[in-house]
Amino acid sequence: MDSLVKDLLREAGRTYAAEAGIALKNQPAPLFQLLTMANLLSARIGAGVAIAATRELLAAGGTTPRKMLGLGWQERVDALGRGHYVRYDESTATRLGKMSELVLGEYGGDLRELPRRVGHDPGRTRAALQEFPGIGPTGADIFCREAQAVWSWLRPYLDDQTIEGARRLGLPEDVKRLVDLVPERDLAQFAAALVRVARDRKLADALRG
Known part of the structure; x- marks a missing residue:
């Protein structure tokens, strides 16, 4: 064994996260990037395509919620298209905008606030993640599986x-x-x-x- x-x-x-080019740390930008990746992986689309689309969004500059909003809807659509995320590109571009607005409005752009609010409880963290547009149970699991690398309280x-x-x-x-x-x-x-x-x-x- x-x-x-x-x-x-x-x-x-x-x-x-590593495959998507995210240098995951307990910092606002990489945690937002992880949330973006979890959002894209939540759709009924191949993981390879979702990872490629994540890389394209980051390369376009969508590395923080403010910068993601700064890209604008069409630029997000174009980045998703370059990653061949074409079946869901327009709806996902909209969701990413709404997700970014919520991260800014609810957490001040810093997802490290989330575990503090839920008392470092994995179940409540999973529920809080599902308040973001595009993040359902699958997306919450993806985020938590990866985030346990830097959020030790999530382990296992x-x-x-x-x-x-x-x-x-x-x-x-x-x-x-x-x-x-x-x-x-x-x-x-x-x-x-x-x-x-x-x-x-x-x-x-x-x-x-």
């Missing part, structure tokens, strides 16, 4: 997708047993790897050998 976990982390343990955050990945690999499906397989600092990478396995049967088969 130790060998399987090492192979899993080596082959699929890059976080989605392993949702149904990660448990499905564990099941495919024959790893424990009990959260307490599963988290014992990796150091706490690696939980975000571990969660990302398990999600990839849950979404990619060929990857699961290759890892099982």
Whole structure:
């Protein structure tokens, strides 16, 4: 099992934030960028496309809520199009604008205020995230899975997708047993790897050998 976990982390343990070019830290800009990525990943569209669209939005300058609003609706649509996020580009551009307005208006542009307001409670954090336009249960799970890398109080955050990945690999499906397989600092990478396995049967088969 130790060998399987090492192979899993080596082959699929890059976080989605890292793949999107987000240098995740407990700072306002990268936390907003993570929220943007979670928003895009929430749609019924391939993860690769959502990640590419996130990179395009960041490259266009939408790295903070104020800068995202500064891009304007059409520039957001164009950036999403360059990432081939075309089925949902116009509605998503609108949602990103409303999301940015809420981050500014409700949190002063700083999502570090969110955990303080909810008492560092994972369940209440998940509920608060779903107040943002475009963020439902799936998006909240994505944000929390990745944010546990910098918000240690979220650990361990392993949702149904990660448990499905564990099941495919024959790893424990009990959260307490599963988290014992990796150091706490690696939980975000571990969660990302398990999600990839849950979404990619060929990857699961290759890892099982």
